[in-house]
Amino acid sequence: IQREGMSFILLCLVVIPICVFPIRRVGELLMRRALGMQKKVGSMTAVLSENLSAYREVRAFNLESREEERLRQSSEDFLQARMKVVKYAHILTPLIEILTAVGISFAIFQAAKSSIRLDAVVPVITALYIAYDPIKKLGGINNKIKEALASLQRLNEILDAKETVKQEASLSSFPIIQKGIEFKSVSFTYESFHEDKKANPALHELNLSIKAGESIALVGPSGAGKSTLINMLCRFQDPTSGNILIDGTDIKEFSLKDLRESISLVPQKPFLFDVSVEENIAIGKSKYTKDSIEEAAKASNALEFIDELPMKLQARLGEKATRVSGGQLQRLALARAFYRNSPILILDEATSALDSENEEKIQDAMKVLIQGKTTIMIAHRFSSVRLADRILVMDGGKVVADGTHDDIYDSSSIYRKLYDQQISP
Numbered sequence: 001i002q003r004e005g006m007s008f009i010l011l012c013l014v015v016i017p018i019c020v021f022p023i024r025r026v027g028e029l030l031m032r033r034a035l036g037m038q039k040k041v042g043s044m045t046a047v048l049s050e051n052l053s054a055y056r057e058v059r060a061f062n063l064e065s066r067e068e069e070r071l072r073q074s075s076e077d078f079l080q081a082r083m084k085v086v087k088y089a090h091i092l093t094p095l096i097e098i099l100t101a102v103g104i105s106f107a108i109f110q111a112a113k114s115s116i117r118l119d120a121v122v123p124v125i126t127a128l129y130i131a132y133d134p135i136k137k138l139g140g141i142n143n144k145i146k147e148a149l150a151s152l153q154r155l156n157e158i159l160d161a162k163e164t165v166k167q168e169a170s171l172s173s174f175p176i177i178q179k180g181i182e183f184k185s186v187s188f189t190y191e192s193f194h195e196d197k198k199a200n201p202a203l204h205e206l207n208l209s210i211k212a213g214e215s216i217a218l219v220g221p222s223g224a225g226k227s228t229l230i231n232m233l234c235r236f237q238d239p240t241s242g243n244i245l246i247d248g249t250d251i252k253e254f255s256l257k258d259l260r261e262s263i264s265l266v267p268q269k270p271f272l273f274d275v276s277v278e279e280n281i282a283i284g285k286s287k288y289t290k291d292s293i294e295e296a297a298k299a300s301n302a303l304e305f306i307d308e309l310p311m312k313l314q315a316r317l318g319e320k321a322t323r324v325s326g327g328q329l330q331r332l333a334l335a336r337a338f339y340r341n342s343p344i345l346i347l348d349e350a351t352s353a354l355d356s357e358n359e360e361k362i363q364d365a366m367k368v369l370i371q372g373k374t375t376i377m378i379a380h381r382f383s384s385v386r387l388a389d390r391i392l393v394m395d396g397g398k399v400v401a402d403g404t405h406d407d408i409y410d411s412s413s414i415y416r417k418l419y420d421q422q423i424s425p
Contacts, residue, residue: 019096019100019132023092023096026092029088030146030147031150033088034149039154047067093139096139100128100132103128104129168253174254174255180211181344181374182245186205187206213374217388217391218378219382224396227378229376238252264345266348272324276311278293280332281297289339291341296338299368299369300338302335305328334366344374346375347366347376347378348378381422390402393412393414
């Protein structure tokens with residue numbers, strides 16, 4: 001009888017490890033489905049964000065029905081993915097209960113067959129049933145962990161993305177620029193969309209020297225490599241081959257912080273945060289900063305409209321600076337550059353989308369801003385070219401002409417065509 005009792009107890013206990021298998025299997029399936037759900041959430045959020053950001057385009061091109069359908073489809077995809085997660089998250093408890101019921105039923109059957117007394121069976125069955133409750137809770141905890149791991153995996157895809165710009169272990173201190181900037185045989189090729197087709201280089205064996213304190217204007221058709229050249233200097237990307245030197249030292253030998261702090265970048269479409277005017281200008285603070293925020297705003301011709309704002313420098317600009325006009329936005333970006341006061345200045349045509357009045361005010365501010373700085377201007381409007389000491393014409397990733405307006409107007413057909421198209425009535 002004692003041997004039969006031990007066999008009965010072991011038979012009851014063997015069901016417990018069996019329950020581990022559905023916990024593991026369901027957990028694996030749940031994590032896979034949760035990862036798929038996270039991707040659907042990302043797609044739905046992207047559609048929603050696009051529509052909130054591009055509401056003018058949606059209305060202007062009568063895209064309401066199209067965008068409603070896109071959002072509906074992405075929402076349905078997310079709902080289906082979510083329901084799969086819910087299904088696997090809740091299927092574990094019934095499975096364990098079924099296994100428990102089958103195990104207990106079989107144990108009772110064996111007890112009856114072996115003529116084990118009832119008062120010996122009931123305590124074992126009761127203890128066994130009580131032990132299954134923690135197993136179910138353990139399964140629920142495992143499911144929660146798998147869902148969290150799926151979210152974490154999505155984050156890790158971003159956090160563990162390959163760094164395109166690496167910083168050297170041994171760094172040089174950034175110099176006071178005396179000689180200038182030099183591009184030596186710089187080439188850069190973007191990744192091709194087609195694996196079997198190699199992309200054309202954006203920059204090809206580019207050689208260029210800029211003296212300290214000199215201002216140059218980059219002119220050329222779209223795709224000539226002007227913006228890529230700027231990205232190389234700021235180290236948003238590194239050249240595929242070649243070197244960029246500042247006072248004879250490769251920029252890779254400087255820390256990214258020091259290099260970027262030495263550059264004031266005024267992009268064509270500057271981004272201002274939903275904070276006060278003062279905070280937006282103060283973002284440009286660097287070790288080269290000398291003037292106050294008010295002086296920077298005055299120098300950029302921005303103080304005039306700032307004083308008209310309800311809270312002046314403390315006024316918030318709204319999301320994506322929706323409370324200021326395009327011209328005011330550009331002047332605030334210039335104020336940030338004035339405040340930063342870095343020795344290298346990059347102007348990615350700040351006047352291309354402005355009316356004549358705003359363009360004149362920004363041109364006046366730019367004249368003051370470039371004084372004493374090594375300046376690179378990407379010029380889409382030839383009114384900006386007049387501020388430069390030299391004009392460089394780019395085409396196909398190379399500098400095809402270099403000189404003053406009078407020199408290259410006669411020698412460069414590309415420059416002559418671009419100039420005549422804009423200047424001619």
